[in-house]
Amino acid sequence: MSAAAIRPAPPTAAPPARKSWRAGDRRWGMLFVAPQAIGMLLFTLIPFVFAFVLAFTEWNGFGLPRYIGFDNFRDQLTSPLLGRSIINTLIIAVITVPIGLFLAILVATALNKIKGRPFYMVLFFTPVVTSTVAIALIWQQILRPDGVLSDFMSRTLGIPQIDWLGDPRLALLAVCAVTIWSSMGLNIVIFMAGLQNVSPSVLEAAAIDGAGPVSRFFKVILPLLSPIIFYQSVVAFISSLQTFDLVFILVKNAGPDNATRTIVYHIYDLGFAKSQFGISSAASIILLLLTLLITALQFAAQKRFVHYEG
Amino acid sequence: MAITISRRQFGFFAGAAVAASSLAACSGSGSGSGKGKVVWSTWGSPEDLKSFDTFQEAFKKSNPDIDLVFQPTPSYSEYHSKLLTQLSSGTAPDVFYIGDDRVASVIRNNVLMPIGDKLSGTSISEGDFAANVLDIGRWEGKLYALPNDVNPDTLWYDKEALKAAGITDDPAQLAADDKWTTEVFFEMTAKLKAAGLTGAVYWNYWATHDGFMTAQGGKVYDDQGKYVAHQDQASVTAMEEYAQRFQSGEMKLADLLPEGAGSDTLLVTHKLGFLAAGRYTIGSIRGAGVDEALYDIVRWPSIDGTAKPTGVAASYLAVNAKTADTDAALKFFSSFLDADGQKLRLSGAGNAVPSIKGADDIVLSENYPAHAQTMLDMRDIGYSNFATEAAVPDLSNQISVELMQPLYEGKSDAKTTLEAVAKLVEEKTA
Numbered sequence: 163m164s165a166a167a168i169r170p171a172p173p174t175a176a177p178p179a180r181k182s183w184r185a186g187d188r189r190w191g192m193l194f195v196a197p198q199a200i201g202m203l204l205f206t207l208i209p210f211v212f213a214f215v216l217a218f219t220e221w222n223g224f225g226l227p228r229y230i231g232f233d234n235f236r237d238q239l240t241s242p243l244l245g246r247s248i249i250n251t252l253i254i255a256v257i258t259v260p261i262g263l264f265l266a267i268l269v270a271t272a273l274n275k276i277k278g279r280p281f282y283m284v285l286f287f288t289p290v291v292t293s294t295v296a297i298a299l300i301w302q303q304i305l306r307p308d309g310v311l312s313d314f315m316s317r318t319l320g321i322p323q324i325d326w327l328g329d330p331r332l333a334l335l336a337v338c339a340v341t342i343w344s345s346m347g348l349n350i351v352i353f354m355a356g357l358q359n360v361s362p363s364v365l366e367a368a369a370i371d372g373a374g375p376v377s378r379f380f381k382v383i384l385p386l387l388s389p390i391i392f393y394q395s396v397v398a399f400i401s402s403l404q405t406f407d408l409v410f411i412l413v414k415n416a417g418p419d420n421a422t423r424t425i426v427y428h429i430y431d432l433g434f435a436k437s438q439f440g441i442s443s444a445a446s447i448i449l450l451l452l453t454l455l456i457t458a459l460q461f462a463a464q465k466r467f468v469h470y471e472g
Numbered sequence: 473m474a475i476t477i478s479r480r481q482f483g484f485f486a487g488a489a490v491a492a493s494s495l496a497a498c499s500g501s502g503s504g505s506g507k508g509k510v511v512w513s514t515w516g517s518p519e520d521l522k523s524f525d526t527f528q529e530a531f532k533k534s535n536p537d538i539d540l541v542f543q544p545t546p547s548y549s550e551y552h553s554k555l556l557t558q559l560s561s562g563t564a565p566d567v568f569y570i571g572d573d574r575v576a577s578v579i580r581n582n583v584l585m586p587i588g589d590k591l592s593g594t595s596i597s598e599g600d601f602a603a604n605v606l607d608i609g610r611w612e613g614k615l616y617a618l619p620n621d622v623n624p625d626t627l628w629y630d631k632e633a634l635k636a637a638g639i640t641d642d643p644a645q646l647a648a649d650d651k652w653t654t655e656v657f658f659e660m661t662a663k664l665k666a667a668g669l670t671g672a673v674y675w676n677y678w679a680t681h682d683g684f685m686t687a688q689g690g691k692v693y694d695d696q697g698k699y700v701a702h703q704d705q706a707s708v709t710a711m712e713e714y715a716q717r718f719q720s721g722e723m724k725l726a727d728l729l730p731e732g733a734g735s736d737t738l739l740v741t742h743k744l745g746f747l748a749a750g751r752y753t754i755g756s757i758r759g760a761g762v763d764e765a766l767y768d769i770v771r772w773p774s775i776d777g778t779a780k781p782t783g784v785a786a787s788y789l790a791v792n793a794k795t796a797d798t799d800a801a802l803k804f805f806s807s808f809l810d811a812d813g814q815k816l817r818l819s820g821a822g823n824a825v826p827s828i829k830g831a832d833d834i835v836l837s838e839n840y841p842a843h844a845q846t847m848l849d850m851r852d853i854g855y856s857n858f859a860t861e862a863a864v865p866d867l868s869n870q871i872s873v874e875l876m877q878p879l880y881e882g883k884s885d886a887k888t889t890l891e892a893v894a895k896l897v898e899e900k901t902a
Contacts, residue, residue: 222865223560224581307730325730415873418728434553437577437865 266349298411508800594806623750679783
């Protein structure tokens with residue numbers, strides 16, 4: 163075999179442009195994209211448009227909707243229950259997002275250095291792949307007044323047994339605690355991936371410059387993780403605003419005195435319990451606007467707090 | 473021989489297969505075998521649903537030409553959410569249960585088959601059923617639903633708890649002598665509380681509040697279906713007196729009792745004097761393995777000690793207006809509701825009281841509880857949920873949770889609460 167035979171051909175021709183795709187390739191491409199596109203169309207886009215239209219109508223699920231203008235929005239914007247739902251939801255988000263992310267960073271940093279990491283990863287990640295219904299039912303038992311937690315606290319601290327889910331002052335905190343516990347595994351995995359990308363040379367340089375472990379954590383590691391923290395905070399905040407399944411199973415009837423009524427629970431209650439699909443749709447549009455507003459604020463804040471390398 | 477297909481053919485067959493399987497999954501009933509088919513649904517825990525096994529087996533045996541498909545849902549509230557969605561999308565079962573706080577609203581949406589004129593060829597007739605629980609199944613002169621069975625909330629009492637509180641009178645005997653007054657009852661609940669026990673427990677739903685009022689001679693709705701409790705002094709007084717006892721801790725709402733210390737648990741552990749509950753309590757007592765002779769039932773007390781009407785919880789059965797096989801659906805409907813059907817469903821571990829004539833021996837044959845006749849008496853003089861209220865989805869529940877519960881918790885007074893209920897009912901039914 164001559165040397166010429168293995169020499170690559172000179173780049174005489176430009177790489178093929180997209181327009182040179184054969185028609186058949188384009189069809190196959192569209193076929194592969196079709197399942198997701200159809201799913202998006204059927205289960206996201208059409209319902210979104212339908213909900214938007216319904217928000218301006220009165221409809222109980224039967225017959226034809228009746229156009230009523232902005233009445234549903236007026237009803238919801240003056241509804242104490244929606245106000246309570248928004249406050250509860252924001253409390254969940256404000257408590258669970260920062261605490262959940264901070265704990266996840268701490269655990270990820272610790273796991274980054276210890277032996278047997280896969281074992282601990284499995285332990286922390288198990289709740290993420292467990293059904294929310296199963297999680298809610300297990301925690302329902304743990305949080306009973308005669309459950310493990312209350313019983314332990316009663317015996318060790320000598321205090322009366324606590325009804326975590328039945329006390330309006332504690333029910334929302336209990337929901338927050340379960341939310342943090344169940345979502346921490348995913349945050350840990352993502353932060354561990356981020357930590358793998360922190361260059362050891364940067365940490366060594368900081369150490370040579372006299373930075374201790376705490377200083378390195380807050381002044382080097384955290385800033386380098388800030389893009390991931392920002393991304394996770396946006397995702398976690400949106401997820402918190404959509405809290406439903408855990409609350410629905412864990413606490414009956416939105417808790418005592420609506421203590422755990424969230425916005426999505428409120429939307430579900432109006433639509434599927436009270437058959438007021440128009441008002442329910444208006445509440446869902448309000449949730450969308452709230453989500454957009456909070457996300458916009460987060461993006462505005464990122465310019466100040468997020469550090470991008472390079 | 474190799475078979476080759478073009479890409480276009482492949483796409484066509486794949487699309488057809490997906491469409492066919494989707495359509496098959498959506499269809500409610502209909503069978504390609506030439507047999508009739510009935511899909512029916514209800515709610516209930518796995519234990520509750522076992523009570524249908526005997527009936528279903530008997531129905532299949534006597535109707536081999538009908539395929540019977542059972543689609544249960546565990547939770548009451550989720551069942552109705554699912555049913556309304558199915559009815560709206562045209563995929564509802566052929567025959568289905570509806571709760572007494574929902575039936576009137578479903579009827580008003582023209583999705584149920586009017587059954588009044590279709591019963592002539594079946595094993596049941598309208599006149600076989602207790603008239604006082606039929607009204608809610610009617611709309612504009614037509615009958616759309618019939619009660620499967622009923623459950624008057626008798627007061628189950630624990631003789632051991634009463635004895636521990638120093639109570640020597642037997643409530644059932646007082647009732648037999650027409651001396652079962654509200655005053656005597658309140659004295660008993662006060663003594664039970666003083667003895668460290670719970671006086672009485674009630675579920676927070678329409679039959680409880682309405683029963684408090686009507687048992688004391690009050691009115692809830694007038695004959696035109698208008699809410700009048702707030703204008704009726706007997707009703708306001710009754711609610712105020714009961715609310716005071718909830719606030720003092722003599723009485724409690726079963727819904728708010730913590731997990732693991734619910735109403736049944738309190739009753740079988742002798743920590744509760746009275747529990748307002750249906751026939752299903754027999755199962756709770758027997759399941760706990762306690763001496764069942766310690767428990768008996770009594771009607772709700774009244775001012776003069778005589779029997780007064782109280783709410784009767786019921787569930788209703790209806791036929792889908794779009795059922796594919798009307799004959800098969802009506803066959804199942806009538807077999808389920810006739811006296812034989814109710815006997816099959818409610819005998820032995822049955823959890824309710826029959827709604828049809830000719831099946832009362834189910835309740836009396838076991839001689840348990842000792843005053844089992846009380847269930848039948850309360851059924852006969854009681855009333856179903858008011859149609860005005862049941863015509864608005866979730867209104868009964870909204871009244872209970874958002875207005876009555878704060879009253880029982882001492883956050884409002886009776887007059888203000890009943891006025892708020894009247895305003896809510898007026899708004900929702902305008």
